[in-house]
Amino acid sequence: MENKMVLAAEGHNPILPAPAEIIVGFVAFAALLFVLYRYAVPRFEKVYQERSERIEGGIARAEEAQAEAQRTLEQYKAQLAEARAEAARIRDDARAEGQQILDEMRSQAQEESDRIVSQGQAQLAAQRSQVIAELREDLGRQAVDLASKVVGESLEDEARRRGTVDRFLDELDAASAPSTSTNS
Amino acid sequence: MGALVLSQGGTFEPPGVDSFFLPPIFGEVTKPIVLVVLSAVIVGAYFLIATRNLKLVPGKAQFAAEYIYDFSRNTIARDQIGAQHFRPFIGLIFGLFTFILVNNLFGIIPLIQYPTMAKIGFPVALFLMVYVVIHTVGFRRHGFLGYFKHVMFPPGVPKPVYILLAPIEFLQKFLFQPVALAIRVFAAMFAGHLILLVFTLGGQYLLLEGSALLKPVSIVSFAFAILLTFAEALIQVLQAYIFAVLTANFIGAALAQDH
Numbered sequence: 215m216e217n218k219m220v221l222a223a224e225g226h227n228p229i230l231p232a233p234a235e236i237i238v239g240f241v242a243f244a245a246l247l248f249v250l251y252r253y254a255v256p257r258f259e260k261v262y263q264e265r266s267e268r269i270e271g272g273i274a275r276a277e278e279a280q281a282e283a284q285r286t287l288e289q290y291k292a293q294l295a296e297a298r299a300e301a302a303r304i305r306d307d308a309r310a311e312g313q314q315i316l317d318e319m320r321s322q323a324q325e326e327s328d329r330i331v332s333q334g335q336a337q338l339a340a341q342r343s344q345v346i347a348e349l350r351e352d353l354g355r356q357a358v359d360l361a362s363k364v365v366g367e368s369l370e371d372e373a374r375r376r377g378t379v380d381r382f383l384d385e386l387d388a389a390s391a392p393s394t395s396t397n398s
Numbered sequence: 399m400g401a402l403v404l405s406q407g408g409t410f411e412p413p414g415v416d417s418f419f420l421p422p423i424f425g426e427v428t429k430p431i432v433l434v435v436l437s438a439v440i441v442g443a444y445f446l447i448a449t450r451n452l453k454l455v456p457g458k459a460q461f462a463a464e465y466i467y468d469f470s471r472n473t474i475a476r477d478q479i480g481a482q483h484f485r486p487f488i489g490l491i492f493g494l495f496t497f498i499l500v501n502n503l504f505g506i507i508p509l510i511q512y513p514t515m516a517k518i519g520f521p522v523a524l525f526l527m528v529y530v531v532i533h534t535v536g537f538r539r540h541g542f543l544g545y546f547k548h549v550m551f552p553p554g555v556p557k558p559v560y561i562l563l564a565p566i567e568f569l570q571k572f573l574f575q576p577v578a579l580a581i582r583v584f585a586a587m588f589a590g591h592l593i594l595l596v597f598t599l600g601g602q603y604l605l606l607e608g609s610a611l612l613k614p615v616s617i618v619s620f621a622f623a624i625l626l627t628f629a630e631a632l633i634q635v636l637q638a639y640i641f642a643v644l645t646a647n648f649i650g651a652a653l654a655q656d657h
Contacts, residue, residue, distance in 0.1 A: 226419045228518060228588060235519025236526070238431045242438035243524060246497055249442040251489040257449035258467045259488075265454055 353386075354379040410603045413595035418516055418588070430514045437500040437514065441493075470495045470642065478646035483653050487646065490531060494524065495642035498583060502634030505591055506627050513634065516587040518580070525580035528645050532576070536652035545652075571651075579644055583637045590630045597623035 358379060422428045448463035456464055470492035475484045498515060505513030514520050536545045549571045550564040601619030604612050 226415050228415045228418060231519035231522045232517070233519075234426055235431060235434075235517055236523045239434050239520035239523030240526065242435050243493065243497055243527065246438040246442050247489060247493045250445060250493045254445035254449050254467070255489045255492065257452055258464065258471075261452040261454065261464075268454060 430517045433514045441496045474642050475646050479650040491642050491646050499638035513587040515583045516591050518584045521580040521584045529576045532648045532652050586637045
């Protein structure tokens with residue numbers, strides 16, 4: 215070997231560490247670890263944390279919203295059922311009430327009509343008896359007048375005259391009674 | 399630098415251990431020391447800037463940063479340590495993964511081309527920190543004697559076997575596993591870089607010094623160097639991942655209720 219290298223002459227052993235290298239290597243790595251622990255790792259971890267929170271928070275929020283929706287739905291259903299029952303109840307009540315009112319009005323109308331009919335009948339009867347009384351008087355007077363004219367003399371005897379007229383009218387009544395009963 | 403020597407010499411000087419020992423840039427400061435500081439600055443600055451204004455819905459830049467963080471946090475830390483206890487260790491695992499990743503990738507980045515983890519001093523520095531963390535966590539959780547019992551006397555073993563098992567478990571947990579952690583990444587980076595050097599310098603030597611017939615062979619050598627650079631990229635990412643996963647795994651084991 216004609217190599218004149220100075221270093222080679224010293225006979226290097228690659229297995230023996232140089233103290234300077236150990237120290238520099240150690241310090242350099244320690245400094246790197248410091249930087250990584252101080253800045254890089256916390257920053258990365260923060261993002262990881264935020265990411266997982268975002269995901270978990272999203273899921274939690276979704277679950278919450280779903281539960282809320284379910285709760286509201288049930289509430290609405292309950293309210294709806296209640297409202298339906300209420301409506302049915304009101305309808306039944308109204309129907310019953312309507313029926314009652316109808317019945318009342320019907321009976322009232324019946325009463326009213328009965329009343330009107332009976333009143334009319336009574337009025338009719340009163341008028342009829344009045345007419346009969348008037349006619350009887352008139353007929354009696356006219357019959358006497360007629361008879362006076364026919365006889366040519368006044369029938370002065372009032373007691374006799376009244377008796378005659380009355381007897382005549384009674385006979386007339388008896389004769390016309392069947393016809394008036396059929397007419398009325 | 400080796401190339402300079404080669405062009406002067408004429409015989410092929412294969413790259414070796416000395417290829418990793420570059421003359422200091424000034425004073426005691428060497429290239430790997432500059433690179434390791436640079437890597438810490440790159441990772442720190444990147445994540446400082448990337449996390450400055452994080453949004454719930456990430457943009458492209460944020461998505462990239464978050465992807466790396468998410469990978470360290472969920473795929474490595476949470477899966478290995480368990481969802482209950484992993485939070486305090488997120489930064490450590492995240493830092494280990496990104497720091498080692500950048501340092502390893504220095505091995506194939508043009509002009510830098512020096513995997514700092516190929517210098518055992520840096521894996522050892524990380525190993526020291528991880529070692530302290532793992533066992534502090536274990537002692538805190540199980541108490542001083544409780545932790546030794548937790549490590550040395552795993553349940554479900556016939557009693558006489560403990561005579562053999564206890565020392566083995568002790569050495570395993572307190573020495574072999576953590577040391578292997580440091581050596582693994584060192585060896586992978588060291589070997590990988592050496593292989594790239596062999597093919598690159600070999601190709602260069604063939605091109606410059608070889609006879610007319612040998613000169614075309616250098617193309618094969620360069621092709622291999624390029625091919626292996628891709629393989630190296632994979633290994634570099636993988637080693638960073640392995641370091642982080644094993645650290646998380648050891649922390650998880652130290653925290654575990656039962657062995």
